[in-house]
Structures are given as C-alpha cells and as structure tokens.
Amino acid sequence: KCSDKRLRQLIYKHIVTDIHNCNKKHRDERLNRNIQNFLFSQIQDANEMTAKKSLAVLIDLYRRLVWTDHRTVNIIAAACFHKSNSVL
Numbered sequence: 001k002c003s004d005k006r007l008r009q010l011i012y013k014h015i016v017t018d019i020h021n022c023n024k025k026h027r028d029e030r031l032n033r034n035i036q037n038f039l040f041s042q043i044q045d046a047n048e049m050t051a052k053k054s055l056a057v058l059i060d061l062y063r064r065l066v067w068t069d070h071r072t073v074n075i076i077a078a079a080c081f082h083k084s085n086s087v088l
Contacts, residue, residue: 012053016060023066032067040075043082051087055079 002008019035022028042054058076061067079087 008049008053012057015057016064019057019061020064020066033071036067036071036075040078043075043079043087046083048084048086051079051082051084055087 002011019032022031036058039054039058043051043058045051045054055076058067058072062072062076082088
C-alpha cells in the first residue's frame with residue numbers, strides 16, 4: 001500500500017516481468033498457483049488501489065498469454081463482485 005505513484009508503476013512492471021520470465025521456458029504450476037491465490041486475496045481486499053493493481057496484473061498476464069487457464073479467468077470474473085464499482 002504505497003502512496004508513491006512512480007514506485008507503484010515500477011513495482012507493477014517488475015511483478016509482471018518476473019512472472020512472465022518465470023513462465024518462459026516451462027510453467028511452474030506451484031508458483032503460479034501461489035501467486036494467483038495471493039492476487040485473489042488482494043482483489044478481495046477493501047483497499048481499492050490494491051484491488052485495481054492486482055486485477056491489472058492478472059489482466060496483463062492474460063493478455064500476454066502467460067496465464068490463460070480457467071483459474072485466472074475465474075479470478076478476473078470474481079473481481080466483478082467487488083464492493084467498490086471503481087475496481088472494474
């Protein structure tokens with residue numbers, strides 16, 4: 001929960017790049033499952049900024065064809081039911 005916008009952008013970029021690089025040669029399902037569970041818990045968080053960034057990470061990895069499984073799609077769909085309308 002960082003208030004500095006540039007630092008948030010840098011962290012976001014590093015998270016997406018690291019996950020993308022971890023899945024380049026072979027998919028580590030255990031690592032992916034743990035990260036997806038963490039991101040899902042962050043989407044359920046009451047803090048809007050945290051939920052938005054977690055959703056953005058999931059969508060970006062889906063667009064890059066890194067995570068195209070049913071778990072990712074279900075987590076993105078679950079974000080539709082967030083308490084705040086601004087998450088979508």
